[in-house]
Amino acid sequence: MNISDLIENFICEKLDExxxxxLKRNELASFLGCVPSQINYVISTRFTTERGYIVESRRGGGGYIKISRVEVPKSNFHMHIINSIGPSIDYPSVVAILSNMANDNVISLEAANIIASALSDKALSIVSGVTSKNALRANIFKNILINLM
Structure with missing residues (x-):
């Protein structure tokens, strides 16, 4: 297991409790035998709003990081996601949202994979320009989510 996975697992276990x-960045780094920048990397890449987390950070002498999991009632879950997508979305964000939905048993893993495939850069390759592709991806994704409600 690499250090990033170790840090993520440690934080997830704490969130389960x-x-x-x-967390204090320096104390956690010392405890896990890594440098504080590795803690920052894991938090910024694995504890994102797309994955259902809220992160609050304060730097300085008594600096800390607060992490919480967003608890959205199942009835509001789809609308919360639709509202968070905005006018465009990139493929890694789609995958993160679908992964979160599958982990929370909102959709099956098979459905998540099918939707991800339909929204991939390869599937949208006929569209030129990243901006146009991400806007089309957002519209399609929102329509899929509306139909899942």
Whole structure:
């Protein structure tokens, strides 16, 4: 297991125990035998809003990081996601949202894979320009989510 996975697993275990986890970057780095920048990397890439987390960070002498998992009632889950997509979305964000939905048993893993495939850069290759592709991807994704409601 690499250090990034170790850090992520440690934080996820803490989140399973408590709704909000408050961490001191330097103390956690010392405990896990890594440097604080590795903690920053994991938090910025694996604890994103697309994955259902809220991160609050304060730097300085008594700096800390607060992480909480967004709890959205199942009835509001699709609308929350639709509203968070905005006018465009890139493929990695789509994959993160679908992964979160599958992990929360909102959709099956098979459905997540089918939707991801339909929204991939390869599937949208006929569209030129990243901006146009991401706008089309957002519209298609929102329509899929509306039909899943």
């Amino acid at each position: 408590e709704k909000i986890v408050e």
